[in-house]
Amino acid sequence: MQPDLSLVFTAHGSELRRYLHRRVRDRHVASDLVQDTFVNLLERPDSRINDIRAYVYTVARNLLLNHLKQEARRRTDPMPPEAFGDIAADQPSPEEAVDARQQLERVYAMVQELPRRTQEIFVLNRIDGLTHAQVAQRLGLSESTVQKHLAMAIAHMTRRMRAR
Structure with a gap:
């Protein structure tokens, strides 16, 4: 039998949001993760859960880890404009172009x-x-x-x- 989610949310929602906020340092992301946690619970058909609090935290922690992995993949480090001068151009140098043309x-x-x-x-x-x-x-x-x-x-x- 599925637990009453409104009761679970009332009992653990604020505590879970604080837990997630301490880890992501963003209130909106923490709230989204809490919501995703409860959506996950809602989507589980008639699962038997012995310790609802432990289960909620496990789901939230897994969602948090997935979020952090995605953030790490998306992260870009800022670079000063001068650094772009060191990036190699996709085009050959004029000398390379002349050499390639002569070989051709x-x-x-x-x-x-x-x-x-x-x-x-x-x-x-x-x-x-x-x-x-x-x-x-x-x-x-x-x-x-x-x-x-x-x-x-x-x-x-x-x-x-x-x-x-």
Whole structure:
């Protein structure tokens, strides 16, 4: 049989609110936790509770711990504006951008040295991400032919990169 919640609230509500307020240092949060505690009690269908006060405090303590964990996850530490200058930008530096562009141009030039069909297979597989089977189907070739062209392209590019 469920205890009469109005009697339990009258007997333990204020004491529970003080207990929670000492821990969270916020009257509103403490009141919310008390309310959540009694909602929890209300939602328990016909549970047998031997010591209602101990049960109320156990529920409240669990809700408090959950609240404190959530607060810890949400907490952010204030930082002075100067500190944001030390955070790395998502963009590459101008030097890195030029270097990446030059590398891309070298790879593009190496691909242009390949026979037209090998270029097409290389781009579909390595750039567009198609599987060997998908490339073969798209171009009307066997998978073996696609693999041979890719092997030739990779060997060519490896030789050219080593030569630099």
